[in-house]
Amino acid sequence: MRRFLMLVAVAAVAGAMYAAAAIGSREASPPTAKQFAALKKQVTILNTKLKALKKDETQVKSAAVAAVEYIGACFFDTSGNIENLPVSEVGTSTFGFLVGAPGSGSTATTRSALDIDASGSAQALIQEVTPACVTTTTSAQSSARSRIMRMEPWAERSR
Numbered sequence: 001m002r003r004f005l006m007l008v009a010v011a012a013v014a015g016a017m018y019a020a021a022a023i024g025s026r027e028a029s030p031p032t033a034k035q036f037a038a039l040k041k042q043v044t045i046l047n048t049k050l051k052a053l054k055k056d057e058t059q060v061k062s063a064a065v066a067a068v069e070y071i072g073a074c075f076f077d078t079s080g081n082i083e084n085l086p087v088s089e090v091g092t093s094t095f096g097f098l099v100g101a102p103g104s105g106s107t108a109t110t111r112s113a114l115d116i117d118a119s120g121s122a123q124a125l126i127q128e129v130t131p132a133c134v135t136t137t138t139s140a141q142s143s144a145r146s147r148i149m150r151m152e153p154w155a156e157r158s159r
Contacts, residue, residue: 074133083130086122087114 031039077083091097091112100108117123 070133074130075127083128084125085128086117086120086124087126088117088121088123089113090115 075082089112091110094110096110096112098108099111114126
């Protein structure tokens with residue numbers, strides 16, 4: 001008998017828990033008109049921001065693709081290696097190459113110069129650019145170039 005009462009008690013507790021957790025036992029009240037208006041305003045603002053972000057994303061993607069195409073076409077060789085020109089500085093401002101117009105009576109000045117150095121012990125490497133990228137442009141290259149040219153040009157000489 002004791003076991004039977006224990007089984008009935010467990011069944012009663014399980015039934016009560018099922019009834020309390022049932023979907024229809026607790027209904028949420030619908031939002032008020034003021035809450036609905038506030039939510040509608042939030043959704044409108046978020047939709048506007050999402051559209052602006054999608055537009056920006058499209059522009060960034062097209063600029064990135066154009067830049068990658070330009071860099072790949074202009075700074076890499078056919079093997080996919082960066083095109084470098086090995087150079088060494090020859091001469092100084094007091095001892096080097098004479099620069100001036102011959103036969104004009106003007107005094108020639110001494111200058112240093114860069115020399116292509118294929119010996120394997122170059123002092124520096126200069127980035128080569130495919131000549132076609134400088135003389136002619138495709139639409140993708142020109143759009144990438146216009147975006148790239150917005151960057152501040154700078155140069156640094158170091159040893």
